[in-house]
Amino acid sequence: MKKRKKKKIIIKVSDLSKSFNNNIVLKNINFQLLEGETLAIIGASGSGKSVLLKNIIGILKPDKGSIEINDTEMVNLPTKLKEKILLDLGITFQHGALFDSLKNWENIIFKTANKEKMNNKKGKQLAFSIINQLGLQTEILDLYPSEISGGMQKRVAIARAICGNPKILLFDEPTSGLDPVTGSLIDQLIKTAVRTVGGSAITITHDMASVCRIADKVILIDNQTISWSGTPKQMFNSANTKIQEFIEPINSKIFFK
Amino acid sequence: MRDLFLDILGTTGKKFINFVANIGHFFIFFGNAIYWALKPPWYLKRIFQQIIDIGYFSLPVVGLTTFFSGMVLALQTYNGFTDFNSESTVARIVLTSITRELGPVLTGLMVAGRIGAKMAAEIATMRVTEQIDALGTLGTRPMQYLIAPKIIASLVCIPILVLIGNTIGILGGYVIAIYKLNFNPNLYLYATMEYLQLIDIIQGTVKASVFGLIISMVSCYFGYNASKGAEGVGFATTSSVVISSVMILTSTYIITALFFG
Ligand SMILES: Nc1ncnc2c1ncn2[C@@H]1O[C@H](COP(=O)(O)OP(=O)(O)OP(=O)(O)O)[C@@H](O)[C@H]1O
Numbered sequence: 136m137k138k139r140k141k142k143k144i145i146i147k148v149s150d151l152s153k154s155f156n157n158n159i160v161l162k163n164i165n166f167q168l169l170e171g172e173t174l175a176i177i178g179a180s181g182s183g184k185s186v187l188l189k190n191i192i193g194i195l196k197p198d199k200g201s202i203e204i205n206d207t208e209m210v211n212l213p214t215k216l217k218e219k220i221l222l223d224l225g226i227t228f229q230h231g232a233l234f235d236s237l238k239n240w241e242n243i244i245f246k247t248a249n250k251e252k253m254n255n256k257k258g259k260q261l262a263f264s265i266i267n268q269l270g271l272q273t274e275i276l277d278l279y280p281s282e283i284s285g286g287m288q289k290r291v292a293i294a295r296a297i298c299g300n301p302k303i304l305l306f307d308e309p310t311s312g313l314d315p316v317t318g319s320l321i322d323q324l325i326k327t328a329v330r331t332v333g334g335s336a337i338t339i340t341h342d343m344a345s346v347c348r349i350a351d352k353v354i355l356i357d358n359q360t361i362s363w364s365g366t367p368k369q370m371f372n373s374a375n376t377k378i379q380e381f382i383e384p385i386n387s388k389i390f391f392k
Numbered sequence: 393m394r395d396l397f398l399d400i401l402g403t404t405g406k407k408f409i410n411f412v413a414n415i416g417h418f419f420i421f422f423g424n425a426i427y428w429a430l431k432p433p434w435y436l437k438r439i440f441q442q443i444i445d446i447g448y449f450s451l452p453v454v455g456l457t458t459f460f461s462g463m464v465l466a467l468q469t470y471n472g473f474t475d476f477n478s479e480s481t482v483a484r485i486v487l488t489s490i491t492r493e494l495g496p497v498l499t500g501l502m503v504a505g506r507i508g509a510k511m512a513a514e515i516a517t518m519r520v521t522e523q524i525d526a527l528g529t530l531g532t533r534p535m536q537y538l539i540a541p542k543i544i545a546s547l548v549c550i551p552i553l554v555l556i557g558n559t560i561g562i563l564g565g566y567v568i569a570i571y572k573l574n575f576n577p578n579l580y581l582y583a584t585m586e587y588l589q590l591i592d593i594i595q596g597t598v599k600a601s602v603f604g605l606i607i608s609m610v611s612c613y614f615g616y617n618a619s620k621g622a623e624g625v626g627f628a629t630t631s632s633v634v635i636s637s638v639m640i641l642t643s644t645y646i647i648t649a650l651f652f653g
Pocket residue numbers: 155158160178179180181182183184185186187229
């Protein structure tokens with residue numbers, strides 16, 4: 136894989152370790168996310184993928200190591216500066232984390248409405264322009280998150296993350312719990328979102344089909360570290376036993392022939 | 393024997409250190425919350441919503457409890473004092489008991505049960521479902537957006553609720569005095585007005601403000617620091633009601649002692 140042009144490093148994680156009491160979750164994690172790139176993180180349940188993401192966005196503090204976003208060291212950065220950097224990130228949480236006291240449209244435009252005042256009509260229009268691409272109907276805008284299905288909540292959370300066109304997208308299992316058609320719609324959307332703003336994305340997923348559709352690079356977290364990394368294509372030709380366990384359910388010939 | 397002793401000492405010591413650490417933790421939260429409550433810009437819409445919730449919707453329960461307390465006071469006082477001057481005695485006892493103590497304390501306890509539990513459960517649920525983390529990533533500060541409006545609204549509402557509660561309590565006493573004890577309404581009202589003292593109102597308002605601070609701070613603290621799971625929400629809710637009630641009853645003594653001791 137030769138690169139024609141040297142790409143900018145968007146996120147750089149070096150030597151990151153994290154443990155909870157005596158439970159070592161991550162040890163010496165190193166990876167980079169380059170401009171324009173989509174990185175998929177895979178790994179068994181409980182391997183620490185969500186913990187890694189939470190370290191990157193500053194919800195958890197690493198025991199050791201550094202995290203740079205656009206060349207700014209995030210660990211121990213004062214809150215004010217950290218907030219500024221976070222504003223250019225679109226994040227979804229594994230369990231949605233939608234605000235249950237706000238209607239769906241208020242959830243979606245939350246960050247934008249916080250920056251600039253907008254009336255309800257304009258806000259709803261903005262929210263609609265996003266959910267429209269996600270296969271959701273206008274009717275859900277005026278409902279509360281608890282009144283829509285799990286898959287719809289997932290999409291509202293994605294809408295909230297991409298509202299305002301952030302340059303860095305971080306998704307924790309964006310397609311889990313969705314039917315395959317909607318899942319591939321989301322993948323398409325992530326791809327478009329990354330491409331239109333010239334951004335980059337990290338997505339945590341268990342869905343190998345999704346990995347193939349959107350990822351430029353894959354890392355596998357196993358045994359507290361990154362035990363494998365490469366392109367999706369390399370993944371399907373890998374002799375790594377853990378990787379093979381992951382791709383086993385899928386007939387690789389469908390994707391790479 | 394020695395081991396057992398050391399064991400007990402160790403466990404108690406650990407509990408004690410934890411306790412002290414928690415108190416320290418609480419006061420850091422307290423300072424932080426005050427800072428964000430005072431610092432503009434304020435989320436006015438959210439403050440307004442909280443005022444409706446804490447103030448307006450607490451009116452029935454506060455009114456009911458203080459009304460009956462006023463009635464009980466009048467009834468009981470009369471049984472104890474059967475002299476010719478009982479109008480003024482009953483009026484005075486009802487007035488002072490309500491304005492100094494029962495009005496603020498009953499209102500405080502009712503609001504602690506109603507609003508404190510609700511605040512703690514709401515914030516704890518948001519913590520457990522990562523909504524508070526999400527707030528932080530969406531350009532808001534949870535302390536400013538979530539906590540400050542509740543503190544401000546409590547400080548505004550609870551003194552007003554106490555004033556209303558006091559009035560209704562005195563009215564309860566009046567109803568009993570006039571319709572059950574057949575007192576002369578004019579004499580009774582005259583006595584009430586005569587004994588009405590500014591210092592009692594001030595003292596009641598001070599109490600109410602302190603209670604407002606206690607209820608909102610304790611509930612927000614337990615909610616904000618809730619641990620994972622449904623259990624965490626339950627723990628936050630009960631702890632906040634129990635602890636704010638105990639603190640209300642303790643502080644009412646301290647304030648009374650400071651004013652009249
Ligand atoms: N706040 C926390 N406190 C203590 N331990 C935690 C905390 N968050 C995560 N852990 C632990 O870290 C480990 C990794 O959790 P994590 O949520 O990152 O897994 P995951 O890879 O995202 O799994 P899944 O695919 O099921 O989402 C688990 O053992 C979990 O118990």
